Amino acid sequence: MTTDISxxxxxxRFPGEPxxxxxxxxxxxxxxxxxxxxRCDDCGRWHAPPKPVCPDCWSWRVAAQPVSGDGEIFMAIFLHRGPAVPGVDYSTxxxxxxxxxxxxxxLRFTSTVVGADNAAIRIGAPVRLAWIERNGVPLPVFELKESV
Incomplete structure (x- = not known):
């Protein structure tokens, strides 16, 4: 899969995404x-969502850089209803x-946790980055570290 695309x-490739x-x-x-x-090339601070200027030092020298995807759950909610999305089942x-x-x-990123019972998904639980396919494109998600 090439990433040198216009x-x-x-x-x-990402219909409906802003x-x-x-x-x-x-x-x-x-x-x-x-x-x-x-991440700011001048002060080194990470920031999300992406902006053209560093919100800390106001530098224009910001660039997208890879993160490890390791972290811990800061907030969790459980949706009982929502819009129809391929791969999302609200019965659980x-x-x-x-x-x-x-x-x-x-530095925070919002997604979902896969491969775990909802009872194990709690604030402070360590997670790692994982990937699933949704609508034919990769989607970053998280897995609990103790369940992997």
Missing amino acids: DEELVA ITHDNAAHYRGRLRRQLLLN PYPVVTVELAEQEG
């Missing part, structure tokens, strides 16, 4: 199964988690 092709100049690198990274978040509450990533305190 902006138009990128938008076509792809912008600021987050296109994130979506290209997903095609390589690599979670990319923005669907977990949505925000993970604080190991790279930096306060």
Whole structure:
């Protein structure tokens, strides 16, 4: 799967996603199964969601860089209903988690946890990055470390 695709092709690969100049690198990274978040080249601070300017030092020298995907659950909710999405079954509450990533305190990414009973998904649980396919493209998700 190539990631040297035009902006138009990128938008076509992720229909319905709000792809912008600021987050296109994130979506290209997903095609390589690599979670990319923005980091300032001047002060070294990570930040998400992507912005063209570092919110800490106001530098314009920000670039999408890979993160490990290791972290711990900062917040968890369980959806009993929601929009119809391929691969999402609300007959069992669907977990949505925000993970604080190991790279930096306060750096968080929201997705879901796969391969675990909902009772095991709790705040503070250690997780690692995993990938699933949804709508024909890679989606970053998390797995509990103790269940892997």
